[in-house]
Amino acid sequence: MNMPQPLPPDEAGLLAVVDTVLAARDLFALQAFALAVVEYDDSSNLVRGDLQDIAMACGLLKQVTKVAPCGENCYCADTGLEGQVECLEDTSVLKRAWIAVKEADDRSTQ
Numbered sequence: 341m342n343m344p345q346p347l348p349p350d351e352a353g354l355l356a357v358v359d360t361v362l363a364a365r366d367l368f369a370l371q372a373f374a375l376a377v378v379e380y381d382d383s384s385n386l387v388r389g390d391l392q393d394i395a396m397a398c399g400l401l402k403q404v405t406k407v408a409p410c411g412e413n414c415y416c417a418d419t420g421l422e423g424q425v426e427c428l429e430d431t432s433v434l435k436r437a438w439i440a441v442k443e444a445d446d447r448s449t450q
């Protein structure tokens with residue numbers, strides 16, 4: 341008896357679907373951040389720490405522990421114990437957003 345065989349995976353098509361899903365997830369995270377900022381209870385008192393908290397909650401920033409500060413100008417140079425500092429890093433979502441913004445900027449200046 342001939343059983344139907346699965347179609348060979350169309351790798352390019354599969355990757356395009358994965359890209360689209362990832363892009364949708366990135367967009368959702370960025371929209372969630374924007375809405376949270378706009379809808380913040382007291383946006384007139386929104387400070388850097390609040391924005392960082394919202395960005396972490398939306399998956400745009402993550403807290404990392406490092407053995408040394410990023411540099412003398414990073415706030416993490418003033419935090420933590422000796423040999424251990426806490427800092428915030430862009431997640432892959434925010435890194436891709438920065439790349440998209442830079443690409444759009446490059447296109448607009450050509």
Ligand SMILES: [Zn+2]
Pocket residue numbers: 409410411414415416417426427428
């Ligand atoms: Zn740092």
